[in-house]
Structures are given as structure tokens and as C-alpha cells.
Amino acid sequence: MNASILARMLRHDWLPLLLMAIAAIVVLALISASFFSNYNLFVMLRILSVTSLVALSQMVTIAIGQMNLAVGAIGGLVAILFGAMLELYGVPIPLAVLAAIGIGLLCGAVNGVLIAWTRINGFIITLAMLSVFTGLNYGITKSIPFYNMPQALKTAYDSYLGPIPMILFIPVLAALGVGFVLNRTRAGRHMLAMGGNPAAAELAGISVTRTLIFTHVLSGGLAGLAGVVAVARLGTAEPSIGADWLLASFAAPVIGGAALAGGHVSVIGTMIAVVLVILLENGLLLARTNPFYVQFFLGALILLAVMFNQWRARRTEARRASGRVVPT
Amino acid sequence: MLDTVESAAGTRVGAPSWGDRLLRVAHAGGLLVVIVLLAGGASLFVPNFLSPFNQFALTRNLGVDIVIGFGMMTVLGLGHMNLALGAIGACAAMAVGFGLQTLGLPIPVAIAGAVVVGALLGALNGILVVRTGLDSFIITLATASLYFGLMFILTRAEAFRDLPVEFSALGKGRIGPYSSYLLMAAIVGAGLIVVFNFSELGRQMLATGANRRAAGLSGVPVNRVTIIAHALSGAIAAIAGVMVTARLASALPSIGEDWLLPSFLAPLLGGTLLAGGYVSVIGAALGAVLLSVLQNTLVLLNVSGFWIQFFLGLALLAAVGMDRWRVVQTQKRGTPGR
Numbered sequence: 217m218n219a220s221i222l223a224r225m226l227r228h229d230w231l232p233l234l235l236m237a238i239a240a241i242v243v244l245a246l247i248s249a250s251f252f253s254n255y256n257l258f259v260m261l262r263i264l265s266v267t268s269l270v271a272l273s274q275m276v277t278i279a280i281g282q283m284n285l286a287v288g289a290i291g292g293l294v295a296i297l298f299g300a301m302l303e304l305y306g307v308p309i310p311l312a313v314l315a316a317i318g319i320g321l322l323c324g325a326v327n328g329v330l331i332a333w334t335r336i337n338g339f340i341i342t343l344a345m346l347s348v349f350t351g352l353n354y355g356i357t358k359s360i361p362f363y364n365m366p367q368a369l370k371t372a373y374d375s376y377l378g379p380i381p382m383i384l385f386i387p388v389l390a391a392l393g394v395g396f397v398l399n400r401t402r403a404g405r406h407m408l409a410m411g412g413n414p415a416a417a418e419l420a421g422i423s424v425t426r427t428l429i430f431t432h433v434l435s436g437g438l439a440g441l442a443g444v445v446a447v448a449r450l451g452t453a454e455p456s457i458g459a460d461w462l463l464a465s466f467a468a469p470v471i472g473g474a475a476l477a478g479g480h481v482s483v484i485g486t487m488i489a490v491v492l493v494i495l496l497e498n499g500l501l502l503a504r505t506n507p508f509y510v511q512f513f514l515g516a517l518i519l520l521a522v523m524f525n526q527w528r529a530r531r532t533e534a535r536r537a538s539g540r541v542v543p544t
Numbered sequence: 545m546l547d548t549v550e551s552a553a554g555t556r557v558g559a560p561s562w563g564d565r566l567l568r569v570a571h572a573g574g575l576l577v578v579i580v581l582l583a584g585g586a587s588l589f590v591p592n593f594l595s596p597f598n599q600f601a602l603t604r605n606l607g608v609d610i611v612i613g614f615g616m617m618t619v620l621g622l623g624h625m626n627l628a629l630g631a632i633g634a635c636a637a638m639a640v641g642f643g644l645q646t647l648g649l650p651i652p653v654a655i656a657g658a659v660v661v662g663a664l665l666g667a668l669n670g671i672l673v674v675r676t677g678l679d680s681f682i683i684t685l686a687t688a689s690l691y692f693g694l695m696f697i698l699t700r701a702e703a704f705r706d707l708p709v710e711f712s713a714l715g716k717g718r719i720g721p722y723s724s725y726l727l728m729a730a731i732v733g734a735g736l737i738v739v740f741n742f743s744e745l746g747r748q749m750l751a752t753g754a755n756r757r758a759a760g761l762s763g764v765p766v767n768r769v770t771i772i773a774h775a776l777s778g779a780i781a782a783i784a785g786v787m788v789t790a791r792l793a794s795a796l797p798s799i800g801e802d803w804l805l806p807s808f809l810a811p812l813l814g815g816t817l818l819a820g821g822y823v824s825v826i827g828a829a830l831g832a833v834l835l836s837v838l839q840n841t842l843v844l845l846n847v848s849g850f851w852i853q854f855f856l857g858l859a860l861l862a863a864v865g866m867d868r869w870r871v872v873q874t875q876k877r878g879t880p881g882r
Contacts, residue, residue: 283681336864337818339625339681340808344860347805351854358850463689466682476679508701512693518686519672526676 229473230485232524237488240495248502256502260494261383266446268387268490270461271468272394273438275486278469279398280411280431281478282331282338287439287465288458289349290323294443296353299362299453302369309369313444320440321433323349328432332425353455362453373448386445387487390438395483403430411478467493467514471521475529493517567873568824571815571866575830579837586841593844599721606836607725608787611732612803613810613828615780620811621740622753622773623820624680628669628688629781629807630800635695636662636782641704641795644711651711659782665691666778670771680774696797704795712793725787729829732780736825739776749773753820805856809835813863835859 244251270287277284298316301307307315327345331338375382398404406427409417418424442461447453470476471492472485496517500509586593612629619626626632636658643654669687673680717724740746748769751759760766784803789795812818813834814827838859842852 330861334865334868336868340812340818340860340864343805343808344857344864347853347857347860349857351851351857354850355848355854358848463685466685470682476682506697506700508693508696510693511689512697515686515688515690515693518682519690522678522682522686523676526678 229482230488233472233485233488233492237492237495240492240499244495244499244502247499251498251502256498258381260498261381262449263494263497264490265383265386266442266449267464267468267494268487269390269438269442269445270465271472271486271490272390272483273435273442274465275469275472275474275481275483276394276398276407276431276438277338277435278411278474278476279478279481280407280427281414281476282428282431283342283466283476284324284327284432284435284439285339285342285462286323286327286346286349287435287442288461289346289353290320290436290439290458291443291446291461292455292458293323293349293353294320294440295447295457296357296362296453296455298444298447299365300356302366303362303364303453309366309372316444317437317440320443321437323440324433324436325429327436328429331432332428350459357455359455361455365447365451365453369448370451373445383445387490390441391483391487394434394438397434398481398483403427407431408479408481411480413479463514464493467518470518470525473525475525489521568815568827572824572827572830574866575814575827575834579830579834582834582841583837586837586844590841590844593841596721598840598844600718600723602836602840604715604723604725604791605840606832607723607727607729608784608791609806609810609836610729610829610832611780611784611787612807613814613832614729614732614736614825615777615784616807617811617814617816617823617825617828618736618777618780619680619773620753620816620818621749621820621823622680622770623756623818624673624753624770624774625684626666626669626774626777626781626807627681627684627804628665628691629777630803631688631691631695632662632665632778632781633785633788633800633803634797635665635691636785637789637795637799638695638699638704638797639782640786640789641707642699644707645704645795651708654711655786658786659779662782662785663775663779666781667771667775669778670774673774674767674770699797701797703797705793707789707793707795712790715787715790715793725791728783728787732783733825733829740823740825745769745772750821750823753822755821805853805860806832806835809856809860809863812860831863 241251250256270291273287274284294316297319298312301312301315302309323345327338327342330336330345331341334341373383377385396404398408406417406422407430409420409422410424410427414424417427439458443457446457450457468489469481469486471489472482472487474481474486493514496513497510500507500513592598612633615629616626639661640654640658643649643657644651647654649657665687669680669684672678672683672687676683715725719727738746740750748759748764749772751762751764752766752769756766781800785799788799792799810831811823811828813831814829815824816822816828835856838855839852842855843849847855
């Protein structure tokens with residue numbers, strides 16, 4: 217009886233994660249009175265507004281079995297160009313946001329076209345482009361941030377819709393959008409098919425080249441959006457934005473049950489994993505530990521999560537092989 | 545990944561054909577020509593390029609870059625990656641600092657200890673990859689964070705700065721106008737040539753990289769070979785970490801942060817394939833030479849350090865472009881069954 221409940225829950229990628237997140241919230245609320253304070257919740261929400269986009273940006277490339285090491289570099293480049301548009305050229309905010317996202321899409325397109333055209337491993341291309349985009353970023357700014365962001369940007373970022381902070385809409389809308397693309401559109405189905413088996417996808421008439429480029433454009437757009445939100449969050453356009461996104465970008469999708477080989481990602485799992493990582497950081501912060509513990513525990517969390525996912529996959533496989541009916 | 549499938553289909557198992565060998569020699573030769581042209585141009589047109597000071601600084605950085613490239617090359621032979629290379633280098637640097645400053649160990653013992661630490665951390669990577677059957681990318685990404693974190697926790701991010709003078713003298717050694725670090729790199733390289741060209745272990749590593757299943761079926765202990773290759777990669781990363789520590793005359797926790805790009809650049813420029821099954825020791829060394837001369841020339845030309853990263857990225861793109869072209873050429877000649 218108990219075993220079957222457990223088994224049923226294990227079949228959902230994200231249920232064990234959700235339980236873990238709830239457990240983490242309960243523990244944190246018990247050990248720290250300040251956890252549920254408005255201030256602390258808002259701090260976490262601010263982190264969530266950026267990290268969720270970073271995770272989704274990486275997740276879409278994982279879906280097709282690729283990686284985008286340049287997520288942080290695109291975010292950083294877009295951030296400083298966004299800052300430059302606002303500070304140097306006085307571009308209206310909505311226009312600057314659109315242009316910034318456009319730059320992100322363009323960066324992603326460069327990645328995608330280079331990979332499709334040269335047929336070189338996406339890992340290497342995006343590693344090289346990481347260096348190119350970061351070099352451009354620092355070459356343009358000489359490492360000096362744009363400090364004078366319009367007040368309207370910060371005000372909009374911290375505003376409320378009734379009782380709901382506006383920034384809550386960023387992760388929710390982004391997740392819904394990516395979920396819609398992956399599950400409800402032809403392009404999304406092609407992405408998952410290509411991730412599952414590129415050769416079979418090609419035989420089934422899917423243009424692997426087009427899907428590849430589309431995915432990298434989408435990833436670049438999300439990374440660019442993350443750069444814009446990071447500028448709004450910090451109130452300055454710093455060249456260092458994105459420099460530390462690499463680990464976080466892989467952590468959430470992988471903890472959320474994505475297979476690096478492609479073909480299988482979970483938007484809900486990824487989003488819960490982002491929350492889980494933020495809770496971990498917040499817990500270590502509230503416990504007043506040395507900030508370096510975060511890196512250690514994050515590494516450990518990723519290892520445990522991938523091992524757990526692997527174990528679950530093997531278990532499902534073994535069940536199928538032994539001919540037992542897996543109820544659906 | 546898209547082209548892994550493709551390159552794996554055309555893997556180079558067994559003895560390379562003469563055409564293959566010719567292409568490889570041509571690749572190394574081409575690299576050499578590029579280096580000679582670049583260095584020749586730099587010595588003619590860039591003031592100070594040939595100055596003794598610059599030659600020493602250039603070759604000292606070069607020695608480290610070569611060793612870093614070797615560290616990555618060792619696992620690339622398996623078709624694996626080691627993103628924890630920099631983290632292991634940092635751990636080894638702090639270990640040697642701890643051994644010398646806190647424990648007061650003799651210099652050779654402290655260095656040996658640091659290399660053992662590196663080998664153990666590398667072996668742990670290998671064990672995790674073998675046990676979980678997961679991609680080495682995600683495992684070493686996670687352990688990079690784990691190792692960095694652990695090192696920070698243990699050292700509280702405090703540098704070891706009171707190292708014995710004899711130790712920092714290692715970073716000042718000269719052979720003629722050049723840094724003795726070149727000799728160190730040559731020793732590591734010679735060791736790797738022996739391993740990959742003349743030992744059973746090296747052949748087993750490359751066979752595993754070319755086709756893991758086939759290697760396993762023909763009796764190669766693929767798991768053990770994988771763990772040893774990762775341990776070797778960790779040990780080499782540790783050597784690089786110790787070299788940087790001696791150069792800086794202090795063990796800093798930030799050592800290794802910027803190794804990711806050069807670690808891939810040197811072997812890939814040198815013709816080592818990402819898909820595994822083939823490495824080129826000489827090529828990786830030449831790749832590092834090209835990288836260092838390019839970097840050095842840009843610095844002397846007063847190109848801001850910020851733009852140098854941009855050019856290194858372009859260099860990597862060009863390098864893999866050549867690699868891809870080579871594979872395409874090999875496939876065009878398409879010996880049936882290959």
C-alpha cells in the first residue's frame with residue numbers, strides 16, 4: 217500500500233521535489249522567525265525573478281540535447297547594452313526592453329547558425345561564444361557599470377498589483393510561455409523529438425537545422441530577458457551580470473529531472489528546483505553560515521539529484537523489462 | 545549532442561590509415577606554420593617581443609598553459625570532460641600552501657601531497673562518472689562547485705602568503721632566456737607521450753574513448769581505465785596549480801578560475817577530438833604555444849585585456865572549424881566501413 221503510493225508519486229518528475237521544497241519551507245519557518253517576514257520573502261522573489269529565466273534559457277537547449285554555455289555571457293552583454301541605451305541614448309524603457317530582448321535573440325541566433333552551419337559540437341561553439349560575448353561586454357564597458365538607470369525602471373520592478381508583487385509575474389509568465397511552446401506548438405514538439413533522437417526526427421521530416429536554430433534563438437531571448445531583469449533588480453547595469461550563472465543554469469533543469477541527452481525536460485520540475493536552490497541559499501544565509509557553504513551544498517545537491525533521477529530511470533526501465541504493468 | 549553521433553559513426557578504431565596520419569602531420573605542421581608566422585611577425589613588428597623579460601614571462605605562462613591543456617586532453621581522449629580542472633588546481637594550490645606554511649613540510653613532500661590531492665579528487669570524478677553512468681559534464685560541473693566550496697570552507701578563503709623562498713624560486717628558474725616551466729611542461733608531455741603511445745593503459749584509454757562498448761567487449765576494463773584517466777587529469781591539474789602557486793609566491797583560492805577556456809583551447813587547437821579516441825600531445829603543446837604567443841602579442845600591442853578574451857573566443861572558433869574540416873575531409877575520402 218505504502219509502496220504503491222510511493223511508486224505513484226515517483227512517476228511524477230516533480231512531486232518528490234515539491235515535497236522536498238515544502239519540507240524545506242517548514243524547516244526554515246521553524247528554525248528562523250524571520251523566514252516568513254515580508255522582507256525575506258521579497259528578497260527571495262527578487263532572486264527568483266532572474267534565476268528562473270536563466271534556468272529556462274538553459275532548459276530549452278537541454279531539451280534538444282545541447283547546451284548553451286553562453287547563457288551568462290548573453291545576459292551580461294544584453295544587460296550592459298540595455299544600460300547603455302537607457303543612460304547614454306535616453307531610449308524609452310519599453311523600447312529599450314524590446315531592443316534588449318532582440319539583442320538576446322540575435323546572440324542566440326549567432327550560436328544556432330554557427331552550430332548548424334559548422335556542425336560542430338554546441339558545447340564548443342557556445343564556449344567560444346561565451347568568450348566572444350564576454351570580451352565584447354568588457355571591451356565596450358572597460359568593466360565600468362552604467363550607474364544611472366531611470367527611477368521608473370526600479371519603481372516598476374518593485375511595484376505591486378494589488379497585494380501581488382509585479383515581479384512574481386516574471387517567473388510565472390516565463391514558465392507558462394516556455395511550457396506552452398514545448399507542449400502545445402509544433403516547434404516545441406520538434407524540439408523534444410530532436411532531443412529524443414535526432415536521426416529519427418530527421419527521418420520523420422523534422423528540419424533538425426531549423427529546430428536547432430529556433431531553440432538557440434529562444435534560449436538567447438530568455439537569457440537576454442534575464443539580463444534586463446537583472447539590471448532592474450540591481451538598479452545598475454553591471455558588466456559582471458551573468459558571470460556566475462553557469463552553475464545555476466544547469467542546476468535547476470537537471471535537479472528538475474531533465475536528461476542531458478535531451479528529449480525530456482520538465483518546466484514545473486525546473487521551476488520547483490529553482491525555488492529549492494533559492495531556499496537552500498536562504499537557509500544557509502539565515503543560519504548565518506559562511507557564504508562559501510552555498511557552493512558546496514549546491515554541488516552536493518546537484519550530484520544527489522542526478523543520482524536520484526538516474527536511479528528512478530533505471531527502476532522504471534527494469535520494471536518495463538520485467539514485463540510488469542506500469543499503471544498510467 | 546548533434547555531431548557527437550556523427551563523429552562517433554566515423555570513429556577511428558584500430559590503426560590509423562596512412563591518409564589519417566598524413567592529415568595529422570599536416571595539422572601539426574599547419575599549426576607550426578601559423579605559430580612561426582605569428583611569432584616571426586611579432587618579433588619583427590612588435591617592440592619588446594624578443595626582449596629577455598618578455599621571453600621569460602611568455603614562456604612561464606606558456607609552461608602553465610601547456611600543462612593545463614594536458615590535464616583536459618587526458619580525459620578528452622576518453623570523450624569525457626573535466627570542468628573541475630580549475631577547482632582541482634585551486635585545491636592543490638591551497639594544499640601545497642597549507643603543507644608548506646602551516647605544516648612546515650619539506651618542499652618535495654608538500655608538492656607530492658598536493659599532486660596526490662589532485663589525483664584523488666580526479667579519481668572521485670571518475671568514480672562518480674562510472675558509478676552513475678552520467679555525463680562527465682554534469683558530474684564535473686557539480687564537483688567543481690563541491691571542491692571549490694570545500695576548499696573555501698576549509699581555508700576560509702585565506703591565502704597562504706608566507707611560503708619558503710626556495711619554493712617561490714621554482715617559479716624564477718631559467719634555462720637560457722626561457723622559464724624552466726617549459727622543462728616541467730616537457731616532462732609532463734614526455735610522460736603522456738609514453739602513456740598514450742607506448743603503454744597498454746594509453747591504448748585502453750583511447751579504445752574506450754573511440755567506442756566504449758566495443759572496448760568493453762574486447763576485454764578492456766573500461767571502468768578502471770576511466771577512473772585512472774580522471775585521476776591522471778586531476779594530478780596534472782594539481783601540477784599546474786603548484787606551478788601557478790610558485791609563480792605567484794602565494795597560494796590563492798582564486799587560482800584556476802580562468803582555466804576553462806585555455807584548457808579546451810590548447811588540445812582542440814592541437815587536433816584532439818572532443819568525441820574521444822584520439823589525442824595529440826605535441827598538438828596540445830603547439831596549441832598552447834599559439835594561444836600564449838597570440839595573447840602575449842595582443843598585450844604588447846596594448847590591446848586592452850578586455851578584448852583579449854574576445855580574440856581567444858574567435859581563436860577557439862577557428863580551431864574547431866579546422867577540426868571539423870579535417871573530419872569532413874577524412875569522411876570524403878570515405879574508406880568503406882569506416
